[in-house]
Amino acid sequence: MCVDLFPICRSITGNGVRQTLSYIKDLLPDLQLHEVPSGTKAFDWTVPKEWNVKDAYIIDPDGDKVVDFQKNNLHLVGYSVPVRKTISLEELQEHLYSLPEQSSAVPYVTSYYSPRWGFCITHERRKNLKPGNYHVFIDSTLTDGSLTYGELILPGLSDKEILLSTYICHPSMANNELSGPAVTTYLAKWLTGLDKRIFTYRIIFSPETIGSIVYLSKNLQKMKNNIIAGFNITCVGDNDDYSYLPSRYGNTLADRIALHVLTHTHPDYKRYSFLDRGGDERQYCSPGVDLPVVSVMRTKYGQYPEYHTSLDDLNFISPEGLLGGYYVLKKCLECLETNNTLINTVTCEPQLGQRGLYKTLSMKRDQKNSKDVLNLLAYCDGSNDLIAVADIINRPLWELMPLIEALMKNNLLKALRKNQ
Amino acid sequence: MCVDLFPICRSITGNGVRQTLSYIKDLLPDLQLHEVPSGTKAFDWTVPKEWNVKDAYIIDPDGDKVVDFQKNNLHLVGYSVPVRKTISLEELQEHLYSLPEQSSAVPYVTSYYSPRWGFCITHERRKNLKPGNYHVFIDSTLTDGSLTYGELILPGLSDKEILLSTYICHPSMANNELSGPAVTTYLAKWLTGLDKRIFTYRIIFSPETIGSIVYLSKNLQKMKNNIIAGFNITCVGDNDDYSYLPSRYGNTLADRIALHVLTHTHPDYKRYSFLDRGGDERQYCSPGVDLPVVSVMRTKYGQYPEYHTSLDDLNFISPEGLLGGYYVLKKCLECLETNNTLINTVTCEPQLGQRGLYKTLSMKRDQKNSKDVLNLLAYCDGSNDLIAVADIINRPLWELMPLIEALMKNNLLKALRKNQ
């Protein structure tokens, strides 16, 4: 999937986005594609004109094509206006972007809301440009069109929703951001195949910032009423860190779930602050929106040198990296589906031995056997949900679940929420 | 007292318990003994049949008595059913319990709720058993009878109660558990002799688990209404640690008192988690019971190698060890009796000098003299009880009491609770 989608020229609008969503719809047939016309108001924002590119290049004084959009779509500054002219190297320099400290990387540059044109090249190449006249050609269109996003609603037993949101606006870069759409697609396929879902899943594939703002402007009230936890899915494909970026105050169910899963699966995960944010949690967690959304990532955007350059390519991600991102998010969703508030049904400890839940022979070495059972019975007192109980006991919820199910089957614990 | 009681064969029921309680009643004449018939329901539990043993031994192929209940009652698995037969060594092995890692210790094993028989021996002895036929003999009875516990209520000025609870179900072991009944007995004697008790004391000598469950089933509502703090008294006889095990959420008056006393008397005490629990706090702190009960111990059960073996004998405890346990618990009770919420009677600082509470000559070196007085006046603002004030000031309550009494006598502080 990443290999197929990598070469497509995506931006916040345009045919590259449609082509990408169409590819995903082949994998998730229930995905709904929405088109929002240019000029549509969304809170403080307006949907911009649609941008499409046929070709773009620079020809040097020797007649060589020194920069070619066809070879790498990062070469063109995103949302560049059309241009066709011959200019001096000095004038050209004002439209070139490169990274002196990463001289072999093509940077990723955009100018969505201010009309500009420009090219991104490696600093090595830039230093070798000869004096003389250059022909620059950008065959782009900026016209009234629409912004495209994909939405997949997977109904569950409850109206309460879990949000998954990812970006489809980045051109040829892999971790940020093909890993997000890829992992989200496979999470959606897994969710689709479940026999039973407690919660309804709202899964969004949209361009960053303007996409989530447009989406929120159309769905805010319903989302505020229903969403109990959400995940912004980005940078989930490399082999390095696992990372957590909290919601605005770090105190939501999504935060507790993410911390519980990462603590037990990857205890050396990196914990960021909301001050380190940079993705759509900026919108989902903004005042007045206040959704319980966190980011669970591999190496966080901005924390690896390849970020937002041509070096964030298919070699930077790996099947193992993506699978790691997938598993940790799947574990979060499983914990959410499992979570409930249980309450003890008997006063004092129940007699576990007669129910086969406890060794009947008491001997020094066996004392620790049934600690989990007794701890579950002690802290399932109606004041803690299962994640809180598991946190108190310091055990992963998934390892406690067989015991919890046995205790429920024996009517020693009962659920306060009934729809399971 | 420990020497006298050590040899008695105690269990959760039977004549050993009665004999033990009768001995304690000689020391505490107001102790009430209660008998609860076998078959009585108590929450999820049923009082088991009563178990008594006349004799038990194993005779080896040479005719030697290799294991003899008369020599050490730990040799017999608690609640062993009667048996009289000759069996091979192989078959016998299935009924033997020993500790390979502590080869000179006889383990303590019970099987209260599942009919079994068995013998506990040292691993050294077990390895030297010869092949051949063994005669096993257990002259025990398991009949309808009753569970016996002792209860002593010492009335105070207030109906509010302090709970002391300890175990009388352990056979020949010293720290766990003759230290608990011994220290509790002497605390009760001290309380009995007091001129005035603010609180009513509810003191329970009962078999572990089933005893406290039975007791709670008969007294729960009254206990929930009245008990303001309680102590589970166990493992208070050795010379090593001082230990604290909190209530379920660690936030009760009993927790605050125990921490205050241990912090100032034994600052190197060990602080356990409720997850480390193993005694009757399991019942007292269970959901629906929710009593404010903690354990203040010397070395905690399970934390010393001699625990639940024949090595926990009279050599493991000492008069100094028991006295240390007694003093720290006595200090807790004294702090409870002393505790009150006081409130300042004057706005701004009172003029202490004219009342003889402050040096009248102010000079650099004297500045620290009256810090405690001023701190008491500052934090006795009606929002903190005296334990909280002493914690803020970081001073032991007992060292502040003479000042507090002087301030009350001068009408600078008055008590919100009047019954003192």
Added chain:
Amino acid sequence: MCVDLFPICRSITGNGVRQTLSYIKDLLPDLQLHEVPSGTKAFDWTVPKEWNVKDAYIIDPDGDKVVDFQKNNLHLVGYSVPVRKTISLEELQEHLYSLPEQSSAVPYVTSYYSPRWGFCITHERRKNLKPGNYHVFIDSTLTDGSLTYGELILPGLSDKEILLSTYICHPSMANNELSGPAVTTYLAKWLTGLDKRIFTYRIIFSPETIGSIVYLSKNLQKMKNNIIAGFNITCVGDNDDYSYLPSRYGNTLADRIALHVLTHTHPDYKRYSFLDRGGDERQYCSPGVDLPVVSVMRTKYGQYPEYHTSLDDLNFISPEGLLGGYYVLKKCLECLETNNTLINTVTCEPQLGQRGLYKTLSMKRDQKNSKDVLNLLAYCDGSNDLIAVADIINRPLWELMPLIEALMKNNLLKALRKNQ
């Protein structure tokens, strides 16, 4: 100012206090001087008789004036009763005060509320006193008079008040206490000159303890209703530490402001406990008064060896030291004037680019530019005041103010309090 005021013999009453306040009134013409007659009741206290001294000395057996009040008014114990007699060295010794561990220092000693007389001398001098008869002479008066304090009210747009309080009762000592009146005077001059004050300022120059108690007894209800933050200004003239001493529970606006300013201006400041208090915060923060008052100091009283001796002289303080104390308190007042609760006016992030508040070109290296703007918009959600927002963002409020003003001008933030 310190040079002029240093030689005056101040005490809690008397002409030295009037002379000092009159000097300050020359600098602050609106300062109101109040006289409270001896015998006036103030809560638990009574205004004492007024004390004035014409002369005092000791003449040794050789006829030499070995101690002379005219040379240093610290030589006389504060509130000494008149005396004129010849006594032996032995009897004299009972009336002498010196510091063996600081043999060249004259200690500062007072006996306000217990009739005494005495002299303070260096320990060096004391050791060299010859046997024989000494003539002691104290020409003091203790008569019905009055206690004098100065009060300056600077009205602001709001009735809500900020309290500044300092001491004018210390004789010839510099850091404790001419630095307090000096810095307070210059803060008052700065406040007087402001175009606009949000808050009303209540500025008190009074004798320590009895002065603040008398003042509170006359103004308590109004102060409790209006004061939102206050500063006890003392020991603000040396070159060493910056120090913070909290209010009784350390949780007031004054505490938050002081911590914010010191954290960003002098991160190595010393943080004391309310248990370390020793000035008029004892009255302002007492139960029933409960004003939000903290002390922001240079080196705290009692923490430097020169404290309360003749060594705390004009060499111990410096213009730089006083200026440092002035600036940090001024910063606190500026933060209070600036502080407000702001709320975001748009849902989701506003489009900052079109308002010139954000770079319109997105490139890797520019990502951090507008963090402050986005963080302000995220945490100005109506639940935090600006100090709290700045604390969350971990940035000094004064550096954020230009951005905050730009955001308000652009109607992206609006104030919940309107009087600015």
